[in-house]
Amino acid sequence: MSTGLRYKSKLATPGEPSDIDKQYVGFATLPNQVHRKSVKKGFDFTLMVAGESGLGKSTLVHSLFLTDLYKDRKLLSAEERISQTVEILKHTVDIEEKGVKLKLTIVDTPGFGDAVNNTECWKPITDYVDQQFEQYFRDESGLNRKNIQDNRVHCCLYFISPFGHGLRPVDVGFMKALHEKVNIVPLIAKADCLVPSEIRKLKERIREEIDKFGIHVYQFPECDSDEDEDFKQQDRELKVNIPSPSFPQESAPFAVIGSNTVVEAKGQRVRGRLYPWGIVEVENQAHCDFVKLRNMLIRTHMHDLKDVTCDVHYENYRAHCIQQMTSKLTQDSRMESPIPILPLPTPDAETEKLIRMKDEELRRMQEMLQRMKQQMQDQ
Amino acid sequence: MAATDLERFSNAEPEPRSLSLGGHVGFDSLPDQLVSKSVTQGFSFNILCVGETGIGKSTLMNTLFNTTFETEEASHHEACVRLRPQTYDLQESNVQLKLTIVDAVGFGDQINKDESYRPIVDYIDAQFENYLQEELKIRRSLFDYHDTRIHVCLYFITPTGHSLKSLDLVTMKKLDSKVNIIPIIAKADTISKSELHKFKIKIMGELVSNGVQIYQFPTDDEAVAEINAVMNAHLPFAVVGSTEEVKVGNKLVRARQYPWGVVQVENENHCDFVKLREMLIRVNMEDLREQTHSRHYELYRRCKLEEMGFQDSDGDSQPFSLQETYEAKRKEFLSELQRKEEEMRQMFVNKVKETELELKEKERELHEKFEHLKRVHQEEKRKVEEKRRELEEETNAFNRRKAAVEALQSQALHATSQQPLRKDKDKKNRSDIGAQQPGMSLSSSKVMMTKASVEPLNCSSWWPAIQCCSCLVRDATWREGFL
Numbered sequence: 001m002s003t004g005l006r007y008k009s010k011l012a013t014p015g016e017p018s019d020i021d022k023q024y025v026g027f028a029t030l031p032n033q034v035h036r037k038s039v040k041k042g043f044d045f046t047l048m049v050a051g052e053s054g055l056g057k058s059t060l061v062h063s064l065f066l067t068d069l070y071k072d073r074k075l076l077s078a079e080e081r082i083s084q085t086v087e088i089l090k091h092t093v094d095i096e097e098k099g100v101k102l103k104l105t106i107v108d109t110p111g112f113g114d115a116v117n118n119t120e121c122w123k124p125i126t127d128y129v130d131q132q133f134e135q136y137f138r139d140e141s142g143l144n145r146k147n148i149q150d151n152r153v154h155c156c157l158y159f160i161s162p163f164g165h166g167l168r169p170v171d172v173g174f175m176k177a178l179h180e181k182v183n184i185v186p187l188i189a190k191a192d193c194l195v196p197s198e199i200r201k202l203k204e205r206i207r208e209e210i211d212k213f214g215i216h217v218y219q220f221p222e223c224d225s226d227e228d229e230d231f232k233q234q235d236r237e238l239k240v241n242i243p244s245p246s247f248p249q250e251s252a253p254f255a256v257i258g259s260n261t262v263v264e265a266k267g268q269r270v271r272g273r274l275y276p277w278g279i280v281e282v283e284n285q286a287h288c289d290f291v292k293l294r295n296m297l298i299r300t301h302m303h304d305l306k307d308v309t310c311d312v313h314y315e316n317y318r319a320h321c322i323q324q325m326t327s328k329l330t331q332d333s334r335m336e337s338p339i340p341i342l343p344l345p346t347p348d349a350e351t352e353k354l355i356r357m358k359d360e361e362l363r364r365m366q367e368m369l370q371r372m373k374q375q376m377q378d379q
Numbered sequence: 380m381a382a383t384d385l386e387r388f389s390n391a392e393p394e395p396r397s398l399s400l401g402g403h404v405g406f407d408s409l410p411d412q413l414v415s416k417s418v419t420q421g422f423s424f425n426i427l428c429v430g431e432t433g434i435g436k437s438t439l440m441n442t443l444f445n446t447t448f449e450t451e452e453a454s455h456h457e458a459c460v461r462l463r464p465q466t467y468d469l470q471e472s473n474v475q476l477k478l479t480i481v482d483a484v485g486f487g488d489q490i491n492k493d494e495s496y497r498p499i500v501d502y503i504d505a506q507f508e509n510y511l512q513e514e515l516k517i518r519r520s521l522f523d524y525h526d527t528r529i530h531v532c533l534y535f536i537t538p539t540g541h542s543l544k545s546l547d548l549v550t551m552k553k554l555d556s557k558v559n560i561i562p563i564i565a566k567a568d569t570i571s572k573s574e575l576h577k578f579k580i581k582i583m584g585e586l587v588s589n590g591v592q593i594y595q596f597p598t599d600d601e602a603v604a605e606i607n608a609v610m611n612a613h614l615p616f617a618v619v620g621s622t623e624e625v626k627v628g629n630k631l632v633r634a635r636q637y638p639w640g641v642v643q644v645e646n647e648n649h650c651d652f653v654k655l656r657e658m659l660i661r662v663n664m665e666d667l668r669e670q671t672h673s674r675h676y677e678l679y680r681r682c683k684l685e686e687m688g689f690q691d692s693d694g695d696s697q698p699f700s701l702q703e704t705y706e707a708k709r710k711e712f713l714s715e716l717q718r719k720e721e722e723m724r725q726m727f728v729n730k731v732k733e734t735e736l737e738l739k740e741k742e743r744e745l746h747e748k749f750e751h752l753k754r755v756h757q758e759e760k761r762k763v764e765e766k767r768r769e770l771e772e773e774t775n776a777f778n779r780r781k782a783a784v785e786a787l788q789s790q791a792l793h794a795t796s797q798q799p800l801r802k803d804k805d806k807k808n809r810s811d812i813g814a815q816q817p818g819m820s821l822s823s824s825k826v827m828m829t830k831a832s833v834e835p836l837n838c839s840s841w842w843p844a845i846q847c848c849s850c851l852v853r854d855a856t857w858r859e860g861f862l
Contacts, residue, residue, distance in 0.1 A: 052539075054537070054539020054540055054541045075541050075542070077542055078542050078543035078545050078585050079545070079548060079585070081545040082545040082549060083545075114544070114545060115545060116545050116546050117490075117491045117492065118490045118491065118492070119491050121490075161537075162569075163433055163538075163566055164431065164432055164434075164455060165432060165453070165455060166455060168455045168488055169455065169456060169489065169490050170490050173490060192569055193566045193569035195635055195636055274571055274572075275568070275571055275572075275639075275640065275642075276648050276649055277637075277641055277642050277649055278637065278640020278641075279639060280639050281639070284638075287638050
């Protein structure tokens with residue numbers, strides 16, 4: 001973990017010792033204090049995994065966090081899945097590394113895309129995400145805010161099937177329903193069925209289709225100039241200038257392979273899959289993008305994912321919620337609000353309607369004027 | 380009676396005796412004759428490929444037949460499943476094969492896959508129907524007929540490693556009674572050996588427990604019984620398809636090159652492609668065709684004809700001939716038609732009667748109305764006449780009264796001014812006779828004087844008269860002066 005190394009305190013250029021004492025104030029130690037406090041407080045992270053069953057979601061989570069979250073998981077047979085509905089399952093574990101505690105919650109969505117009729121199968125998932133936002137909203141607006149539990153979903157890993165030619169309708173539907181609520185990171189699952197040229201083609205295809213359908217996936221942020229060289233290098237690897245409006249990274253979507261087993265390869269014990277024709281190493285960058293995904297998700301951008309969730313998605317939800325509530329309140333003053341609402345200077349529905357009508361009329365008038373001018377010019 | 384009939388029947392055809400030949404006759408060349416005939420005729424084989432888009436159907440076909448069938452990549456966004464048949468003529472040695480590959484495009488892509496199986500089932504039924512129609516024709520040419528019935532359905536299973544998908548189960552259940560299904564695990568280079576074994580067991584278990592009948596390689600023919608039995612245990616075949624060639628050792632083989640190794644298509648260790656090719660093409664192709672004809676097609680035919688009302692045997696267990704049944708059906712149909720026609724005619728007549736009645740009603744009503752109006756009109760006219768008469772009388776009365784009043788008036792006037800009236804008359808006469816004289820003025824002045832009752836002046840003319848006029852004289856001087 002290089003988080004500690006990023007916040008190097010930069011001392012003033014050393015001159016005479018007395019100069020240092022005179023010039024040095026000491027607030028350069030702030031990052032270290034932040035570091036200490038955060039270690040004491042501990043972190044939490046909620047990760048959602050979604051995709052059709054059989055794409056290796058649980059295996060990948062196992063490989064990412066090196067813990068077995070699913071004990072005695074019951075898989076349904078095909079018959080039972082014909083008309084299955086989507087469930088939401090939460091698994092929470094507390095893991096610790098070098099004194100840093102992480103409360104990791106994995107939200108699983110078994111049954112997604114499994115039934116024969118999958119219309120609106122993403123609805124339970126959007127409802128869940130909204131529910132978490134609402135819960136946080138109430139807690140935040142409550143009187144006692146000491147122990148707020150943040151259950152909001154910080155990141156959603158969406159698994160795309162590698163057996164097709166690109167995105168399927170159910171993929172598009174899911175991503176469009178959730179891209180404004182949660183950070184979506186699309187992944188190509190089971191990438192060991194694709195040769196490198198096919199992987200490239202599929203990634204391009206998926207990037208094109210994501211642009212075409214207007215889906216907003218998670219963007220990696222720009223790095224600051226005083227970050228580490230390593231970090232910058234890695235970031236550069238993650239993004240290469242390719243002319244594509246919403247997807248600057250070349251590696252994304254990541255083509256990943258997961259494995260629960262450790263195999264022996266070239267005298268080393270590695271995590272991988274054993275085939276008659278060779279051994280796929282999960283952590284080999286030439287074989288798949290698992291390492292890139294892990295670095296991005298855990299080692300560098302975990303906190304940014306949380307920030308984007310708090311600053312962007314949650315704020316959108318909150319503003320939307322408040323607007324709805326105030327418009328309802330002005331219509332029906334008997335409704336009690338669960339949170340204290342300050343009278344906002346939002347215009348009520350009536351005047352808004354009038355304003356809109358007047359705008360329409362104005363526009364029509366202008367158009368007519370234009371047309372008349374045109375006619376006059378032609379003559 | 381029936382028993383003795385049967386006896387006679389069995390006695391007529393005794394059990395055939397088997398004899399041994401004294402020398403070589405030569406009818407052992409019969410199979411060869413059959414073979415040469417069928418070779419000249421050519422064979423036709425129809426494969427249906429059902430599986431998700433991108434699962435490797437076209438690649439597998441290319442690999443199986445070692446050629447490139449031109450097909451474009453399908454998109455994931457088809458609105459519904461459609462079938463795309465393509466026919467190719469292949470030749471190997473001197474055997475001609477008319478191969479038709481039918482692709483189920485768009486299968487598994489829609490969000491709602493409830494009706495995905497229907498286009499496939501309809502297509503298969505349509506091919507059976509075409510053949511049935513040809514068979515029932517009066518002038519038919521079955522030997523020349525291009526058989527489009529599907530002989531085998533290769534069902535591509537997605538290698539999830541867990542079990543079948545719900546869509547797979549539903550579709551295979553609908554297809555198992557119509558076509559020979561051979562399930563295949565596609566893109567098998569994504570499953571390791573141990574996982575594959577578990578996966579196969581799971582799939583077969585699910586198929587059996589749901590009563591899906593897949594095609595079993597026949598084990599009744601001794602020549603191929605053994606190999607078929609072995610292969611049956613390897614179902615479903617896990618295949619990898621590839622048309623690219625990779626150098627392995629010092630040969631070029633069809634394979635897929637990964638960073639971690641090379642998957643060889645024809646290596647039995649790597650995948651079951653060789654087994655599939657063996658079973659599908661080299662050993663059991665003819666059996667597949669036969670099964671399609673004798674089992675699936677016959678089932679279809681029976682159901683269809685039963686639907687139409689045909690039966691194989693009467694209550695007396697006398698075999699019906701198709702012709703008689705056909706005649707009976709036809710008569711029935713015609714009588715039905717006639718009955719319906721009668722019905723319709725009845726209905727029509729009834730309707731006409733009804734409408735006529737209605738019209739009559741209306742006519743009567745109109746007539747009444749007309750009469751009524753006429754009467755009213757007469758009334759009005761009469762009243763108007765009366766009024767007119769009254770008015771006339773009044774006018775007459777008024778005129779009479781007016782005349783009377785005038786007469787009275789003129790009488791009154793006559794009485795008061797009779798003389799002036801006469802003098803006037805004389806004057807009038809004189810004036811008519813002689814010239815005008817100043818005496819006229821005198822006379823008139825006299826009238827005036829008479830009316831005014833004043834003394835008449837004795838003057839010769841008017842001037843002195845005026846001078847003498849008392850009313851004009853004020854004092855004597857004037858008078859004297861003047862006179």
